[in-house]
Amino acid sequence: MLRNDLQTLISVALEALIAEGKLPEAVRVVPVEVSDTKSPDHGDFACNFAMVASKKAAMNPRAIGELLASTLATKTSVFAGVEIAGPGFVNLRLQPTYISAYLEGILQAGQAGVAQLPPTGEKVNIEFVSVNPNGPITVGSGRGASFGDALSRVFKSAGIEVHKEYYINDGVNSEQMRLFAESVRHFYRQSLGLESVFPDKGYRGEYVQQVAARLMELEGDSQGDAEASWFQSKSQDLMIERQRNDLGLFGVTFDTWFSEQSLHDSGEVLRCVEELKSKGVADEEPYRTKLKLGKGGVVEEVIKEAQTDQMEEDGDEAEGVTVEDSQASSTNKTLWLRSTKFGDDMDRVIRRKDGRLTYIASDIAYHKDKFNRPAGASKLYTVLGPDHHGYIGRLTAVLAALLRKGPDTDENNQEALNEAKAKLDVVIFQLVRFLKDGKPAPMRKRDGNIYELRDLIEELGAAAAPNSSKEEQKIKGRDVARFFYLMRSHDTAMDFDIDLATKQSDDNPVFYVQYAHARICSVIDKAKEAGIQLGDQVNSSVLVHARELALIKKILDLKTEVERISKDHGVHRLTTYAIELARTYHNFYDVCRVVQPDEPELSKARLALCEAARMALSGTLDLLGISAPRRLDREA
RNA sequence: GCGGCUGUAGCUCAGUGGAUAGAGCGCUUCCCUCCGGAGGAAGAGGCCGUGGGUUCGAAUCCCACCAGCCGUGCCA
Numbered sequence: 001m002l003r004n005d006l007q008t009l010i011s012v013a014l015e016a017l018i019a020e021g022k023l024p025e026a027v028r029v030v031p032v033e034v035s036d037t038k039s040p041d042h043g044d045f046a047c048n049f050a051m052v053a054s055k056k057a058a059m060n061p062r063a064i065g066e067l068l069a070s071t072l073a074t075k076t077s078v079f080a081g082v083e084i085a086g087p088g089f090v091n092l093r094l095q096p097t098y099i100s101a102y103l104e105g106i107l108q109a110g111q112a113g114v115a116q117l118p119p120t121g122e123k124v125n126i127e128f129v130s131v132n133p134n135g136p137i138t139v140g141s142g143r144g145a146s147f148g149d150a151l152s153r154v155f156k157s158a159g160i161e162v163h164k165e166y167y168i169n170d171g172v173n174s175e176q177m178r179l180f181a182e183s184v185r186h187f188y189r190q191s192l193g194l195e196s197v198f199p200d201k202g203y204r205g206e207y208v209q210q211v212a213a214r215l216m217e218l219e220g221d222s223q224g225d226a227e228a229s230w231f232q233s234k235s236q237d238l239m240i241e242r243q244r245n246d247l248g249l250f251g252v253t254f255d256t257w258f259s260e261q262s263l264h265d266s267g268e269v270l271r272c273v274e275e276l277k278s279k280g281v282a283d284e285e286p287y288r289t290k291l292k293l294g295k296g297g298v299v300e301e302v303i304k305e306a307q308t309d310q311m312e313e314d315g316d317e318a319e320g321v322t323v324e325d326s327q328a329s330s331t332n333k334t335l336w337l338r339s340t341k342f343g344d345d346m347d348r349v350i351r352r353k354d355g356r357l358t359y360i361a362s363d364i365a366y367h368k369d370k371f372n373r374p375a376g377a378s379k380l381y382t383v384l385g386p387d388h389h390g391y392i393g394r395l396t397a398v399l400a401a402l403l404r405k406g407p408d409t410d411e412n413n414q415e416a417l418n419e420a421k422a423k424l425d426v427v428i429f430q431l432v433r434f435l436k437d438g439k440p441a442p443m444r445k446r447d448g449n450i451y452e453l454r455d456l457i458e459e460l461g462a463a464a465a466p467n468s469s470k471e472e473q474k475i476k477g478r479d480v481a482r483f484f485y486l487m488r489s490h491d492t493a494m495d496f497d498i499d500l501a502t503k504q505s506d507d508n509p510v511f512y513v514q515y516a517h518a519r520i521c522s523v524i525d526k527a528k529e530a531g532i533q534l535g536d537q538v539n540s541s542v543l544v545h546a547r548e549l550a551l552i553k554k555i556l557d558l559k560t561e562v563e564r565i566s567k568d569h570g571v572h573r574l575t576t577y578a579i580e581l582a583r584t585y586h587n588f589y590d591v592c593r594v595v596q597p598d599e600p601e602l603s604k605a606r607l608a609l610c611e612a613a614r615m616a617l618s619g620t621l622d623l624l625g626i627s628a629p630r631r632l633d634r635e636a
Numbered sequence: 637g638c639g640g641c642u643g644u645a646g647c648u649c650a651g652u653g654g655a656u657a658g659a660g661c662g663c664u665u666c667c668c669u670c671c672g673g674a675g676g677a678a679g680a681g682g683c684c685g686u687g688g689g690u691u692c693g694a695a696u697c698c699c700a701c702c703a704g705c706c707g708u709g710c711c712a
Contacts, residue, residue, distance in 0.1 A: 037655085305712095345709090590676045
């Protein structure tokens with residue numbers, strides 16, 4: 001890459017200066033950074049080394065800059081000029097042919113290589129969406145889905161092996177699932193004309209009735225007297241299938257759909273619980289530790305409270321799972337995970353007095369198991385919505401408890417906690433609000449219906465391509481929805497402006513980017529008609545125009561973006577990059593005519609540049625999970 | 637009480653500790669002998685919430701405060 005190559009050149013120059021004794025050894029630890037310049041007056045790139053190293057070298061920054069500049073200036077094939085400016089910037093003005101020569105590398109690497117970094121050997125598991133199997137994928141989950149999927153794509157592009165995972169909360173005795181199943185049962189019986197009472201606090205949404213209708217289709221009318229457990233298992237499967245379809249419509253797929261219940265069935269949960277007991281991080285002593293935390297998470301007070309019967313009623317453990325195993329239910333004591341040893345603000349219940357296990361118990365087994373996908377995974381990412389903020393502490397504590405080695409000492413516990421923090425990254429995305437006619441649109445309606453992701457996709461698709469087929473509308477809707485979700489940092493609350501998203505015109509940034517791609521394709525076609533072909537030998541050195549060079553530099557930036565985003569998860573910057581790349585292309589197009597039959601060499605080189613820009617645009621859109629159409633037609 | 641997020645142009649928002657803080661929309665102009673005008677160029681518009689600190693240098697990092705959104709405690 002261009003930037004890396006410049007960094008290397010500077011590092012080599014610095015080494016030479018150190019060897020000659022002109023710079024002290026101490027500056028070796030100062031990192032070399034190459035940054036963009038704001039104004040073309042400052043050259044192509046700038047290096048701030050002189051200012052940063054000034055203190056270490058005990059030298060005036062301009063003096064360091066002079067040394068560096070005069071050394072670099074001898075590389076006349078690379079630099080057209082190296083100047084000191086301002087407080088000590090070394091401004092690098094590159095030879096146009098040095099920049100344009102990079103075009104050949106881009107073309108050789110091809111579409112697959114335009115954003116691809118070499119393998120790092122790192123392996124990660126990323127879990128996202130994971131909504132309960134008692135409802136559809138909502139527009140709220142859409143944010144997590146687009147973010148998690150795009151982040152996975154960026155990881156892969158950054159040379160990291162990725163396993164995408166969806167966790168199904170299908171523990172058999174969850175209260176929510178029971179209610180959901182009874183609601184389905186009610187609608188099923190009702191349609192048979194059987195007597196039925198709608199369950200208290202049951203689910204009324206249209207999708208519940210659709211599940212009942214689908215059951216009728218698949219199983220006929222013979223199940224009117226079937227038990228709730230039958231309905232639970234069947235409706236759950238149908239709901240998961242629907243979730244999978246909706247996510248597929250959105251372009252999101254998973255490598256594994258992992259069943260919570262499978263961990264109970266295999267006995268893995270109980271094995272893990274025993275393991276924690278034998279390690280001494282879980283016990284049945286009748287007390288709970290709570291930490292009163294002050295500012296910055298400092299422990300102000302440790303409260304050790306005796307267990308009362310009332311504690312058993314705590315709401316946060318309400319979604320328990322009954323274990324049929326007699327040995328588990330035979331005990332009459334609460335089993336505590338001493339998570340306060342690992343940074344949690346209170347101990348958590350693993351198993352209640354009556355033998356029911358809480359979801360913490362499954363989380364323990366699940367997190368242990370996750371490291372197997374991909375085999376030897378070194379890091380787990382969990383993408384959660386804004387209401388799950390409280391999970392960070394307890395999930396980290398769960399993992400730390402698993403990882404703890406040696407006896408129960410503060411040092412060992414702290415070390416385990418540090419390791420857990422390094423291996424588990426819980427990424428919380430913030431709230432998304434939908435605006436329609438300038439007003440917030442309700443996510444959950446009074447009649448029990450839910451604003452579903454599939455509704456959003458259809459709505460956006462129909463607006464973007466009113467005369468197209470349903471299939472094309474779905475693609476359009478998906479493209480617009482994903483782009484809008486990803487325009488803002490996952491870390492900040494966003495407004496999704498449906499009115500703007502439904503515009504098929506200038507204002508809509510998705511089409512601005514896709515238009516640039518379509519425009520390039522059109523130019524390539526036109527060139528072909530004029531007898532100028534891609535794939536011919538290209539002399540890139542004829543590309544010396546400022547707009548041509550700016551475009552090449554912008555294309556090369558894609559890998560820099562990928563590398564950075566793989567570290568800080570700022571996926572939204574890809575949308576900014578896509579817009580900037582499109583703009584840089586339009587700038588080029590406006591001034592540099594590609595197809596010029598009387599200038600065959602220049603035409604070929606510019607055509608090659610068009611293809612490189614096309615690959616970069618297409619590659620960026622692919623990272624976002626958005627299509628790169630060859631044509632874009634405005635519809636009435 | 638504790639935690640998270642936000643505060644940048646009239647509006648919606650970008651912004652890697654760096655030089656004169658950017659884009660889109662809106663507003664005022666301009667560019668089709670033309671490869672797709674869903675395009676391009678120019679202009680007006682800013683105490684970067686407030687006050688301290690760190691730094692050669694802060695919209696960016698740290699602390700305090702103000703305002704807003706969201707989550708979640710304790711008193712049991």
